[in-house]
Amino acid sequence: MSKVRVRFAPSPTGYLHIGGARTALFNFLFARRHQGAFILRIEDTDTVRSTQKSVEEILNAMRWLGLSWDEGPYYQSERFSLYQEKVQQLLREGKAYRCYCTSAELDQKREQAMAEGRKPKYDGTCRQCGEHIEGKPFVVRFRSPDSGATTFNDLIKGPISVQNDELDDIIIQRTDGTPTYNFVVVVDDVEMGITHVIRGDDHVNNTPRQILMYQALGAPLPSFAHVPMILGADKTRLSKRHGATSVMSYEEMGYLPEALVNYLVRLGWSCGDQEIFSMEELIAKFSLENVGRSAGVFNPEKLLWLNSHYIKSGDPQRLGRLLQRHLERMGLSVPRPENLPAVVALFRERDKTLEEMAKSAAFLFRDKPEMEEAAEKKFLTEANRGLFETIIHYLEGCEPFTHDAVEQCVEKIMAETGLKMGKVAQPIRVAITGGTVSPSVFEILPILGREETLKRLQSALALLK
């Protein structure tokens, strides 16, 4: 059996989005699963809309997700001579022809056909006129058969068949001499020895005409696998209207790449009842047979759940480094990064994203807590003055300043004041964090240190009303 070769072929007209990422992921997993090659090809034949910046962004997102490629990136814009050669070949063999219709004429015909309820397909005006009109601009069209049917067996959807008379004589070379997508994709897939074309559902309709071109080129057919679309909550194609669609925006929002990968792979693929997969497991278990046939709705809640799972179970050292980035993006400095794993340990059970964690932990990195008005009003009251003085008194003598020692201290305060835990802990929490929500005070006080703790309690004393 020949070696599996698959490719991901994004067009660099924007960032890598969720749908593209899943297609890339499926290709990657399929390649790894079969010890094949994963090839990256940049489809930039549209020289007007393609940008190098988009290429960089896409590569970055791929790296972030851990989708490493074995070959490329190849740029189609650097292969124009190859395509032109192939166009000439088809022209010579009569499998393609020059078309002198202008785009204005075509637009008009298309519109009219639609209005009359006909399929808006090219009417074949230039099909027969074989002569070369000197000086007049032309496009090159692929001559597709007007009878018979083209059938292929999609690895995901099963047999798909289209009548050839449904197929247009599509343009394969523009007036300016540049080739178009449906042609270059075939030339390159042939040239690069692609064995399996795994791509989005939206290409199903292109497949029959591409098959015709494989045949015209005398090339063997690859297998095709069309993965279903990803929809938004309203069941229309996922777009910005449904929220963030850029892969890297999830990084910014504090998501872990393994969470996105895990989410994306389960959107459309399954392995019994299993929900959590490491990349290694995915490589071992992924198969196209278990990819579903119907479109799926992107569910941010489930992604969030997976993210919280990976935050809870991830390596604190690594999470600490990532947390640092988010803290710094908030404008906070981290003087002692070596404490970050301990900070992660404090918050990993309660925060679902690194962004949330950075916000929750921010009080540790500020000079003084940002007071929430409601919390201040409720707990920093004149009536609590005595309590705060007692707290300060005991904490000053708390030695060492550890979880257990602080806990013992608080117990003494409870005994002396006759207050319950909640009545003692909440005022401390507000004074220290500025809010009513945080990890255990026994945990946060030692992290903050005695000096800073007392400083904040003293400041609170000054705020009592």
Added chain:
RNA sequence: GUCCCCAUCGUCUAGCCCGGCCUAGGACACCGGCCUUUCACGCCGGCGACGGGGGUUCAAAUCCCCCUGGGGACGCCA
């Protein structure tokens, strides 16, 4: 409009290919309880689906047909 594809809880899905084990399983979300120094986590329980109609069969979520619904494609974009 034409063509292609799809159809199990609100959502992702298992089961469907090789009909009976399905009074349809899991997960997210939601609701209730427990735990508790706040908020979470966690644990326990609950709600909740085979789109409709015809067949085939002793038996259909599973096979066939129609309808309906949804998505996609119809570019000198990819």
